[in-house]
Amino acid sequence: MNAHAKARPIIEIRGATKLYGGAPAIDGVDFSLLPGEVHALMGENGAGKSTLAKSMAGVVELTSGRMAIDGTQVQPRSPRDALHLGVAMVFQETSLVPTSTVAQNLYLGRERFFNRLRGTNTAAQQVLQSLNFDVDPTALVSQLGAAKKQMVEIARAVLHDAKVIIFDEPTATLTPEEKEYFFKLVKNLKSRGVAIVFITHALEDALAISDRITVLRDARHVVTDEASKFDLERIVKAMVGRDLSQTLYGTRRQTTRAPGERVLSVHGLCVSGIVRHNSFSVFAGQVTGVFGLVGAGRTETFKVVSGVVKRDFLHGGTILFKDRPVRYRVPTQAIGDGIAYVTEDRKVEGFFETMTPAANIYVGHLAKLRGRRTWISAREEAEIARQWTQRLNVKAVSQEARVAELSGGNQQKVVIARSLAQEPDLIIFDEPTRGVDVGAIAEIHQLIHRLADAGKAVVVISSYLPEVLALSDRILVMRQGKVAEEFSGIEATEEKIMYAAVH
Numbered sequence: 001m002n003a004h005a006k007a008r009p010i011i012e013i014r015g016a017t018k019l020y021g022g023a024p025a026i027d028g029v030d031f032s033l034l035p036g037e038v039h040a041l042m043g044e045n046g047a048g049k050s051t052l053a054k055s056m057a058g059v060v061e062l063t064s065g066r067m068a069i070d071g072t073q074v075q076p077r078s079p080r081d082a083l084h085l086g087v088a089m090v091f092q093e094t095s096l097v098p099t100s101t102v103a104q105n106l107y108l109g110r111e112r113f114f115n116r117l118r119g120t121n122t123a124a125q126q127v128l129q130s131l132n133f134d135v136d137p138t139a140l141v142s143q144l145g146a147a148k149k150q151m152v153e154i155a156r157a158v159l160h161d162a163k164v165i166i167f168d169e170p171t172a173t174l175t176p177e178e179k180e181y182f183f184k185l186v187k188n189l190k191s192r193g194v195a196i197v198f199i200t201h202a203l204e205d206a207l208a209i210s211d212r213i214t215v216l217r218d219a220r221h222v223v224t225d226e227a228s229k230f231d232l233e234r235i236v237k238a239m240v241g242r243d244l245s246q247t248l249y250g251t252r253r254q255t256t257r258a259p260g261e262r263v264l265s266v267h268g269l270c271v272s273g274i275v276r277h278n279s280f281s282v283f284a285g286q287v288t289g290v291f292g293l294v295g296a297g298r299t300e301t302f303k304v305v306s307g308v309v310k311r312d313f314l315h316g317g318t319i320l321f322k323d324r325p326v327r328y329r330v331p332t333q334a335i336g337d338g339i340a341y342v343t344e345d346r347k348v349e350g351f352f353e354t355m356t357p358a359a360n361i362y363v364g365h366l367a368k369l370r371g372r373r374t375w376i377s378a379r380e381e382a383e384i385a386r387q388w389t390q391r392l393n394v395k396a397v398s399q400e401a402r403v404a405e406l407s408g409g410n411q412q413k414v415v416i417a418r419s420l421a422q423e424p425d426l427i428i429f430d431e432p433t434r435g436v437d438v439g440a441i442a443e444i445h446q447l448i449h450r451l452a453d454a455g456k457a458v459v460v461i462s463s464y465l466p467e468v469l470a471l472s473d474r475i476l477v478m479r480q481g482k483v484a485e486e487f488s489g490i491e492a493t494e495e496k497i498m499y500a501a502v503h
Helices: 049-056 079-084 102-106 117-130 146-159 176-191 203-209 232-240 298-305 331-337 346-350 357-369 378-392 408-420 438-453 465-471 494-502
Strands: 011-020 023-033 038-042 064-069 072-074 087-090 164-168 195-199 212-217 220-226 262-271 275-283 287-291 318-321 339-342 426-430 457-461 474-479 482-488
Touching: 011 049, 023 049, 023 212, 038 049, 038 203, 038 232, 049 087, 049 164, 049 195, 079 087, 087 146, 102 117, 102 146, 117 146, 146 164, 146 176, 176 195, 176 203, 195 203, 203 232, 212 232, 220 232, 232 438, 262 298, 275 298, 275 457, 275 474, 275 482, 287 298, 287 438, 287 465, 298 318, 298 339, 298 426, 298 457, 331 339, 339 408, 357 378, 357 408, 378 408, 378 438, 408 426, 408 438, 438 457, 438 465, 457 465, 465 494, 474 494, 482 494
Parallel strands: 023 220, 038 195, 038 212, 087 164, 164 195, 287 457, 287 474, 339 426, 426 457
Antiparallel strands: 011 023, 011 064, 064 072, 212 220, 262 275, 262 318, 474 482
């Protein structure tokens, strides 16, 4: 870091303010980025991290304040403007074109007048291999999982030879091995003089990879300092204004809840070679944690249970919900029976981004009625939304704000509220705290415990072992498309779970 100390900032922002409906998303924020440094930008959801980053990337225009790149005052009005200035952003929610191939997305906007598909695919393959990313350049983006979509986003930013790359939660969807690849990539970019803004809620990642750390709280700048002068406790206190370090990811349960009635029973489930003869049960009044590495079939299994994906037509296995065989063709049927699925991909599958939080939550309530209602009530919508936004502490800059304008954590709370408004008996949380700040993690964990204590059957699919251990009464470990091991929440350890996941 000292090597950079006297360098002129590549980006310097002074007094940055962005108002939405008169309310500040950021308020008088100062920020500087030095050449060849990794600068972590941290804060709770709604603190203003993404707004500040998007102002650098040309996605939003500041209401007031100034920005300079290499000492020249600029005001990028679009991502293309920012890219011409050497600033690229890898978004937390993918900005890829789902109906195009990986190669086409990589070279989108850089196409030659005469384009040869084979040449584009070959060039894309070379870029992906240079980053150690195992992604087929001819695959449609819609066929990729969240982790591989993130890889394509990273490769596209690198391909543009940007001198500043902004990463918004880049490690949230990556396995430990993929995360190591990402860290090596960051070091390689640093060695080439590229400056990196690293937005993350993974405090350990920020401490491991950053040169400097800036913390925002309530739309204002709190502190900027060298990473070596921070520890977990100092970051958390700066982010939330109080000490949450002891409950950052929750504490291990000392007891487990006794199982209630068997709510879900799956036998021999098969899905397109991804899920292979999977069998397990879920009980009322318990949190059932599900862990597995990418490709283990966790999400696909529970998308079948919730009617999002169909099992194999022949020899697809059986699903019993409350001792009744079910085969849902669409999610509405599962919702009507009392099954709610909280998706891991909130932007694509979780909400209507142009609608308000209240409207999104009310849609969840109406879905439970399965066509029995031919009218809607503005008063009912307002009351249901008020109840759930209060229970989940959803924060928006105004009641008229669209969900797309909310922070990632508040978007996630809207998705959860929308599902819980369906009054389900079985709630499936798929990566419930991905991209969520430390304060909201504790709130969501408390909600999950309350649901189980109230007798609901709760499933939590998570890639983060401390979260699985903190929440679960039972832990199912999936490997190669089926449950390989089952552990009690008390007896399980990270070592036992990881061993079961890879052996």
